[in-house]
Amino acid sequence: MLWSTILLGLSFSLSVQGDVTKDRDERLKTAVVLDTPTTGASTTPDGRAFLKLARVDGTTGSQIVEVVGDDQTLVSYPNDDWNSWNASTDSAADSEKKYVSANAQRVGPDGNLWVVDSGDLHGFSNSSKLISFNLTTNEVQRIYYLGDVTTRNGSINDVRFNGKYAYLTEYTIGSIIVLDLETGDARMVLREHKSTVASMPLSAEGHLLRAQSTGEFEFIHADQEEVxxxxxxxxxxxxxxxMSRIETKYLNDALKNDTTADLLPNYVEPFSLTPSTGGSAIDAEGNIYYSDGDRQEIRILAPNGTTTLLVRDERLLWVDAIWLDTNQRLWLCASQLNRSNRFLQPNNQSNTIEKPIYVYNIDVGHSPPRLDHA
Known part of the structure; x- marks a missing residue:
C-alpha cells in the first residue's frame, strides 16, 4: 500500500514536471512581428498599441512607435522630431524635447502615454525626464525634468502611478524617485539601500551576463516595480x-519630510525570492506577473507571496516590461535582450538575436487595476 502511494505521488510529480518543461504552449498568440527588439508594449482601451524599440541589434531609428493598421506599420510617436536625437549635433535645448535614451513607455491611469527618458546626464542635464502625451491631441501635456534629482550618475528606468504620485526606479545608483505629479517636486530615496541594489548580475538562459563594453558582470539595480x-x-x-515592498504612505511622506526619508529603510519588507527578470505587471486582484529570464517562464506572484506558473515556452526569451490590457491579455515582448550587442556573446559575435522578434498575447482572465492604467 505504501509503495503504491509512493508510485502515485511520483507519477503525479512527473506529470506536473512534464507540463512545466514543454517547449511550446498553444495559449501564446502572436500579436506583433518586428525586425528590431522591443522592450515594452502598452495599449489603450480603444485598441491603440505602442512599443518601445530597443536599438541593441545594430539598427537605428525611432525609439517610441505606434503600431498602425492591419499591416502593423510602425509610426514614430508622437512624430519624427521627438525620435530624431543625434548626440553629435543636437544641443542641450534639443535634449529637452527629444528622446535621448527612452527606457520605457506606458499608458497611464489618465489615458495619456507616459515615456521615461533616461537621457544622458553627463552632457545634457535636462535630458532625464518623464513626458506625458495627450493621446487625443498627440501633443505634449507635461514634462517633468529629473536631472537635478537623479544627479549626474542616476538613470531612471520605469514608472508607476498612485494618485497624484509617481514612483520611478533608478537603476545605475540603485534608488527610488518619488514624484508629485501636481507640483513637480521629486526626491530620490532608498539610495543604495540593500533592497534597491543588485546582489548578483543579470542572468538569462542560464548564464550570468557581462557588458560588451567592459567585459564586467552587468548589474542592474532598482528596476521592476508595481503598486x-x-x-x-x-x-x-x-x-x-x-522583491521588496514598502507602504506608499511612507514614500509619499518622505518626499517632503527629511525624518521620514531617513527612516525609510526601517519600513522596507522582503516580499519574495523572485529570479532575474525583464519585466512585471499587476492585475486588479493584486497578482504580479513576472518573467523568469533563465527558464523562459511567466510566473504569478499572489498578494500572500506564493508563486505559481502561468506559462513556460522556449520562445519567451527575455520578456521585458509586461503589459496587461483591458481584454485581460498579457502582452509579452520576447526581446532577446541578453543576445544583443549590449552583452558579451559567444565566439565574440556582436549579437546573436534571431529575427523576427515577436510580441505575444496570453489570456489570464484578470483585468488591470484602474490605479495602474486606463
Missing part, C-alpha cells in the same frame, strides 16, 4: 530579483 490595486504597497526589485 498594489488599493495603493497601499509599492513593490520593487533589482534586475536580478529579490
Amino acid at each position: 498594489s490595486p488599493d495603493g497601499k504597497y509599492f513593490y520593487y526589485q533589482p534586475g536580478n530579483g529579490y
Whole structure:
C-alpha cells in the first residue's frame, strides 16, 4: 500500500514536471512581428498599441512607435522630431524635447502615454525626464525634468502611478524617485539601500551576463516595480530579483519630510525570492506577473507571496516590461535582450538575436487595476 502511494505521488510529480518543461504552449498568440527588439508594449482601451524599440541589434531609428493598421506599420510617436536625437549635433535645448535614451513607455491611469527618458546626464542635464502625451491631441501635456534629482550618475528606468504620485526606479545608483505629479517636486530615496541594489548580475538562459563594453558582470539595480490595486504597497526589485515592498504612505511622506526619508529603510519588507527578470505587471486582484529570464517562464506572484506558473515556452526569451490590457491579455515582448550587442556573446559575435522578434498575447482572465492604467 505504501509503495503504491509512493508510485502515485511520483507519477503525479512527473506529470506536473512534464507540463512545466514543454517547449511550446498553444495559449501564446502572436500579436506583433518586428525586425528590431522591443522592450515594452502598452495599449489603450480603444485598441491603440505602442512599443518601445530597443536599438541593441545594430539598427537605428525611432525609439517610441505606434503600431498602425492591419499591416502593423510602425509610426514614430508622437512624430519624427521627438525620435530624431543625434548626440553629435543636437544641443542641450534639443535634449529637452527629444528622446535621448527612452527606457520605457506606458499608458497611464489618465489615458495619456507616459515615456521615461533616461537621457544622458553627463552632457545634457535636462535630458532625464518623464513626458506625458495627450493621446487625443498627440501633443505634449507635461514634462517633468529629473536631472537635478537623479544627479549626474542616476538613470531612471520605469514608472508607476498612485494618485497624484509617481514612483520611478533608478537603476545605475540603485534608488527610488518619488514624484508629485501636481507640483513637480521629486526626491530620490532608498539610495543604495540593500533592497534597491543588485546582489548578483543579470542572468538569462542560464548564464550570468557581462557588458560588451567592459567585459564586467552587468548589474542592474532598482528596476521592476508595481503598486498594489488599493495603493497601499509599492513593490520593487533589482534586475536580478529579490522583491521588496514598502507602504506608499511612507514614500509619499518622505518626499517632503527629511525624518521620514531617513527612516525609510526601517519600513522596507522582503516580499519574495523572485529570479532575474525583464519585466512585471499587476492585475486588479493584486497578482504580479513576472518573467523568469533563465527558464523562459511567466510566473504569478499572489498578494500572500506564493508563486505559481502561468506559462513556460522556449520562445519567451527575455520578456521585458509586461503589459496587461483591458481584454485581460498579457502582452509579452520576447526581446532577446541578453543576445544583443549590449552583452558579451559567444565566439565574440556582436549579437546573436534571431529575427523576427515577436510580441505575444496570453489570456489570464484578470483585468488591470484602474490605479495602474486606463
